[in-house]
Amino acid sequence: MTDMGDRPTLSEAVRTYGLVKRFGGQVAVAGADLVVPKGSFAGLVGPNGAGKTTTLGMITGLLRPDAGVATVGGADVWRDPVLVKSRVGVLPEGLRLFERLSGRELLMYNGRLRGIPTGEVARRAEELLKVMDLAGSADKLVVDYSTGMRKKIGLAAALLHNPEVLFLDEPFEGVDPVSADTLIEVLRRYTASGSTIVFSSHVMELVERLCDWVSVMSRGQIVAQGPTAQVRGGLTLNEAFLRLVGARSGHGASEEGLSWLGSSPA
Numbered sequence: 001m002t003d004m005g006d007r008p009t010l011s012e013a014v015r016t017y018g019l020v021k022r023f024g025g026q027v028a029v030a031g032a033d034l035v036v037p038k039g040s041f042a043g044l045v046g047p048n049g050a051g052k053t054t055t056l057g058m059i060t061g062l063l064r065p066d067a068g069v070a071t072v073g074g075a076d077v078w079r080d081p082v083l084v085k086s087r088v089g090v091l092p093e094g095l096r097l098f099e100r101l102s103g104r105e106l107l108m109y110n111g112r113l114r115g116i117p118t119g120e121v122a123r124r125a126e127e128l129l130k131v132m133d134l135a136g137s138a139d140k141l142v143v144d145y146s147t148g149m150r151k152k153i154g155l156a157a158a159l160l161h162n163p164e165v166l167f168l169d170e171p172f173e174g175v176d177p178v179s180a181d182t183l184i185e186v187l188r189r190y191t192a193s194g195s196t197i198v199f200s201s202h203v204m205e206l207v208e209r210l211c212d213w214v215s216v217m218s219r220g221q222i223v224a225q226g227p228t229a230q231v232r233g234g235l236t237l238n239e240a241f242l243r244l245v246g247a248r249s250g251h252g253a254s255e256e257g258l259s260w261l262g263s264s265p266a
């Protein structure tokens with residue numbers, strides 16, 4: 001554990017102090033200090049391999065940090081795991097769901113795992129299925145759902161216990177524009193009531209449109225974070241992002257290499 005320095009404040013939904021994670025010799029997260037104020041719709045952005053998924057895993061209790069501290073609502077994720085897990089909802093990358101249950105059964109099962117009384121789970125499940133436009137597919141097995149339907153049922157499962165903080169890893173990947181609109185509407189309603197969302201994405205336009213807070217990750221560290229307008233600094237978020245993380249050596253296809261690509265045969 002590193003020195004905590006200052007303590008999390010009541011207005012912070014998430015705060016990490018010097019989080020580190022190594023996989024063998026590779027450092028995936030190299031001392032990340034993430035801050036997300038309560039009630040934010042926060043975006044976590046960064047290039048491929050920056051350490052976003054690994055960081056979210058350490059905050060949601062899925063991956064044990066090698067060093068550092070992660071807190072949710074002021075509680076230490078790894079010292080107080082049961083409390084923290086009751087406060088968070090997670091839509092993980094790769095969406096590992098119980099494939100052989102129907103959508104409705106999946107929600108009922110998740111609700112019961114969370115200790116919600118059966119009648120209440122059933123009521124919430126029906127409402128969520130309706131809002132997510134899944135009522136007609138509620139009895140279909142999850143294994144037969146499309147990518148977008150899987151995201152929607154995964155989000156419904158993550159919201160069922162009304163968590164204080166919702167973590168979403170690439171929630172819109174593979175989701176069509178109509179379904180994305182539905183997801184966005186549900187998420188906006190959720191943050192409007194004071195709950196917090198942290199979501200990772202590569203789609204800068206979406207982050208700029210949805211998020212009032214943004215944290216930029218590069219090479220395992222948070223290199224900029226704050227209100228979106230402040231991080232953008234008068235540029236588009238994409239331009240600001242490229243300035244922050246784009247200057248990487250050896251990544252310019254135009255400068256060298258690929259000279260054979262697209263050229264007509266000699």
Ligand SMILES: Nc1ncnc2c1ncn2[C@@H]1O[C@H](COP(=O)(O)OP(=O)(O)OP(=O)(O)O)[C@@H](O)[C@H]1O
Nearest residue numbers: 023026027028046047048049050051052053054055
């Ligand atoms: N289980 C693992 N074993 C070994 N290396 C891993 C493992 N998980 C992640 N890594 C490595 O850690 C680094 C950070 O990966 P991570 O998935 O956290 O990045 P990311 O920012 O989420 O990337 P992307 O945007 O591509 O999803 C990468 O170099 C990755 O190869």
